[in-house]
Amino acid sequence: MSESDRQFGKHAIVIGGSIGGMLTARVLSRHFDRVTILERDAVPDDSAPRKGVPQGYHVHVVFSGGMKVIDGLFPGFSDELAVRGSVVCDFAKELCWYHAGVWKARPESGLTSYWQTRPFLEANLRRRLKSDTTIRICSEHSVVGLLTDPGKTRITGVEVRPGDGDGANERWEAELVVDASGRGSQTPKWLESLNYQRPEETILEVNIGYASRDYEPSHDDSRDWKIMALYGTPPNSTRTGYIFPIEGGRWRVSEVGFLNDSPPNDDEGYLEFAQSLERPDFYEAIKDAKPLTPVSTFKFPADKWRHYEKMSRFPAGLLVIGDAIATFNPVYGQGMSACALEVEELRRLLESCPEGNGIPANFYRSFFRRAAKVIDVPWLLATQSDFLYPQTQGKRLLHTNALNWYLVRVLRLCSGNDRITQTFYEILHFIKKPTAFFHPSIVWAVMSRFIRMSQPPESSKQRPARIS
Ligand SMILES: Cc1cc2nc3c(=O)[nH]c(=O)nc-3n(C[C@H](O)[C@H](O)[C@H](O)COP(=O)(O)OP(=O)(O)OC[C@H]3O[C@@H](n4cnc5c(N)ncnc54)[C@H](O)[C@@H]3O)c2cc1C
DSSP states (O other), X not given: OOTTOOOOEEEEEEEOOSHHHHHHHHHXXXXXXXXXXXXXXXXXXSSOOOTTOGGXXXXXXXXXXXXXXXXXXXXXXXXXXXHHTOEEEETTXXXXXEEXXXXXXXXXXXXXXXXXXXXXXXXXXXXXXXXXXXXXEEESEXXXXXXXXXXXXXXXXXXXXXXXXXXXOEEEEOSEEEEOOGGGOOHHHHHHHTTOOOOEEEEEEEEEEEEEEEEEOOOOTTOOOSEEEEOOOTTXXXXXXXXXEEGGGEEEEEEEESTTOOOOSSHHHHHHHHHTSSSSHHHHHHTTSEXXXXXXXXXXXXXXXXXXXXXXXXXXXXEEOGGGTEEOOGGGOOHHHHHXXXXXXXXXXXXHSOTTSOSOTTHHHHHHHHHHHHHHHHHHHHHHHHTTSTTOBSOOOTTHHHHHHHHHHHHHHTTTOHHHHHHHHHHHTTSSOGGGGGOHHHHHHHHHHHHHOSSOOGGGGSOOOOOO
């Protein structure tokens, strides 16, 4: 234990044993005698997908900012991933990304990224957690309610339904409960039943459909990329395709359709969808590759942000984290990294609490404010991109169209411009703030280009080769 590992109690409970729950448990284990993760699913020993994380069948990547937090909590984690089979890539040099109607430049970025399936990532986190004797993972334990003190001002534990639900519910006590149960979080409902208000919500209906399967890559000596992302250009194209390298020398391929334009799950339809993308490169890559799995589908109806940071009354002893606060269009794949950065804020806050009096009653306020600042960035990127489609249902802010006008032009400049591409990637990886888009040199580049012409040059339609 380090000097900053202040002790706040005997027992903390985390609801949900996915990425948010596991990282949170690790932080809490420094401040509580015991931490229990209650997970509804039967948790596999290996890296099999599971019911509670259906998005695990689809492409997933962790960005540098998120991986840095994970490495901080589990030293050497990313190196272990590489040793155990993750594919290590330079995020720009080895990525072919068609976006906003142009192929991005492919500079050597120094942004090392690790590519694997989501269940593989989780299995490796669980393996590290198991060596922490303070933490216990109870699988097949569903949390069905919160326990409170008589005045309902403090959460004192949870009501749990163990196993298949045939037995009686149990009462598990804890000084702190953290809800990391994802998008389906019941906290708003539980708060209401305790006479608190539900958090205000911002919702954007995007109706995105995913269809994914694994492939054995086709052989192609001329292939100079490891990752491909081919985005449809709004507002005309609603179709996107991803090819991610994963453990075992396979590809995980996801096709994505916005606004109910979901990809099909049969072999023929899958290839037809690939053929309908804006550029042929994705189809060309998968057409001769060997499918290894059936197609799994997933529907993502809406971006949703539950604004706990705006609540004036909230019980002590309870926090909410990760997708249970906000879940946004995975177009930029930032959910897990955002989750990790929220956990990092929790770590910093706990370490700055005065020793001796437990966690202050208004701790939630500071935490939710900090979490909201983390969420601001991926929310902005995801929702700006959603609003490029006029059909997106949700409140457009006054500046939305102006910001989109500017951002689309920045994205177009990523073709053939290493520096702007690097800036975009650093923002994506949570290394720079989005204000970096407004660096005077980028504003100048956008404006001078706008004055010269408004269309991308024809050359940007060609995929840039990477000669190393
Ligand atoms: C198709 C798709 C692709 C994505 N791609 C990316 C990507 O490339 N990169 C990225 O960073 N993010 C991506 N995301 C987002 C990412 O999956 C989420 O942000 C992330 O999983 C959030 O983690 P979490 O721990 O908060 O919640 P979840 O992962 O949703 O986990 C919640 C856990 O709580 C458990 N649970 C639920 N209710 C209870 C209960 N009552 N009692 C006990 N346990 C309970 C569930 O079983 C589950 O294990 C993607 C999302 C989707 C939908």
